[in-house]
Amino acid sequence: MKKTLIAYFTRTGITKKLAENTAKQTGADLFAIEPVKEYSSSYLICVGQAKLENLQNARPAMKAKPQNLQDYDTIVVMFPIWWFTCPNIILT
Numbered sequence: 759m760k761k762t763l764i765a766y767f768t769r770t771g772i773t774k775k776l777a778e779n780t781a782k783q784t785g786a787d788l789f790a791i792e793p794v795k796e797y798s799s800s801y802l803i804c805v806g807q808a809k810l811e812n813l814q815n816a817r818p819a820m821k822a823k824p825q826n827l828q829d830y831d832t833i834v835v836m837f838p839i840w841w842f843t844c845p846n847i848i849l850t
């Protein structure tokens with residue numbers, strides 16, 4: 759049977775809601791991409807953190823990696839737009 763994984767990153771919960779709704783409608787599995795070092799809850803501080811990661815081409819560490827990726831036919835990655843592109847943890 760074909761399986762789909764939705765791997766998502768969220769900071770304020772909007773992408774999480776979208777990922778959960780999509781998983782509910784499609785039967786996909788969910789995986790939350792979580793940074794070891796949390797981003798600030800202050801928007802302005804987070805904007806600075808994100809810009810720095812961008813400039814440094816950083817690969818922020820993830821708390822965990824998804825297991826058994828080989829079981830999936832399709833992997834969907836969901837994330838908020840940060841500085842016109844993906845947050846650097848998506849590159850990780």
Ligand SMILES: Cc1cc2nc3c(=O)[nH]c(=O)nc-3n(C[C@H](O)[C@H](O)[C@H](O)COP(=O)(O)O)c2cc1C
Pocket residue numbers: 767768769770771772773774801804805806808809837838839840841842843
């Ligand atoms: C660091 C940072 C950079 C952002 N850059 C953009 C951007 O370039 N364009 C945009 O439309 N929104 C930008 N946003 C807004 C987020 O994409 C938007 O609030 C998103 O819905 C948050 O999703 P989340 O709740 O899953 O974290 C930025 C937000 C942050 C924190």
